[in-house]
Amino acid sequence: MASRALVIGVGTYDHDSGIEGYPTIEASARAYGAALARDPRWGAAARSRVLEPDETRTSDGVMRALQEAAAAGEGPEDTLLVVYVGHGAYWQDVPGGQVHFAVGSSRSNEPWTWLSAWYVYRAIRKSKAGLKVLITDCCYSNMLPHLGADSALPGALGTRSEGTCVLTAVSGSVHNASADACQNLQPPLDTCTPFSGHLLNVLEQGMPDHAGDLTLGALRAGVDEGMQACGVHHPPRMLLNDASEAAPLFTNHAKGRRPRARALDTVEDWVRELLLNGERSLPALMRRPDLAGRVVVRLRTGDEQHRDLARRVDQRAGELLTNPADFVRYWGEIEPALLGGG
């Protein structure tokens, strides 16, 4: 195994930089480091590390560390995880419009002093690791280029089969990620930024009703549910470059502690199952074609990730529903919703 995790937290800037520093950023970076250290999946400190201030001071320092971590990946078994917590900016008057990440020596309104997301993507893309994940907790992370089929910039992290994922603190047209700590979290996570605090809370608490380790889908669902329960945050977003909701990333410390009492029976059950585990259990869902149709209808009314799942389920339905009568039952649920504009 040659998995690597790199945590980049930039919370301190020069006094005359025009950029506001936040202690929550560095607290978040330290908490990621602690969470990775106690996770048997990541374990030994050599495999995960939090960059030191002298490294996060310049783009060169960050990129050297990133290149080294990316080069460690040897094959499909390996994971490259990169976490960035700090300030993000977006300039439309540079080619293509780009998200830039702040480093310690960045200055407000001087794009050349920031680290372009494209250099980060480029280094990640070169890694041979089977799973490559970028977690970004910063403003304008919603503007990180779309990945996947509908992308204006396809394959930003790799091709569709390369197992890449970007998880961002903000979504849709919301540009600003809050850096003010969430008081509803337990110490020390109440000193972190809200997105990282909630994500780290999922790592610490685990998901008792989830039987396996924390997959990308489970992590995203856990963060989303936690932030929604708080009622004060913008929803996070996950951009998937392939169908890797089922890819495990962290240990679930509460694995199966609250076993599911009943079979998946309702539209809600199945929407959550698909969000957590992707298409893995689709054959079971397709044994109930009418329920499958209602699940697709529901997914279509959700956010970007729900709609993407709806498309993927719909694609697979054609192969899995080999009996025409079953397909008619499936389609019978979807067609009225389409006609009704739903």
Ligand SMILES: [Zn+2]
């Ligand atoms: Zn909260």
